[in-house]
Amino acid sequence: MDRTRVDSEVIRSVGYNRGTQTLEIEFVRSSVYHYFNVPSNVYESLMIAISKGRYFQTQIDGQYRFVRVL
Numbered sequence: 001m002d003r004t005r006v007d008s009e010v011i012r013s014v015g016y017n018r019g020t021q022t023l024e025i026e027f028v029r030s031s032v033y034h035y036f037n038v039p040s041n042v043y044e045s046l047m048i049a050i051s052k053g054r055y056f057q058t059q060i061d062g063q064y065r066f067v068r069v070l
Contacts (some may be wrong), residue, residue, distance in 0.1 A: 010053030016043040021066070025056070032070040035060060
């Protein structure tokens with residue numbers, strides 16, 4: 001999955017597969033994770049959020065099943 005680099009102290013890059021609704025996040029101090037069944041509006045909101053780390057914490061973390069991939 002292609003990821004786009006983002007301006008964040010927490011998140012390095014973000015990718016999204018609309019067909020499978022899989023959100024891929026590469027964290028600055030960690031690894032790459034896949035989050036499953038994430039609606040496209042959540043991805044789009046993450047990408048325009050002023051604080052991507054805060055948006056992740058409040059809208060994604062703990063809300064979706066995930067797996068570490070790298």
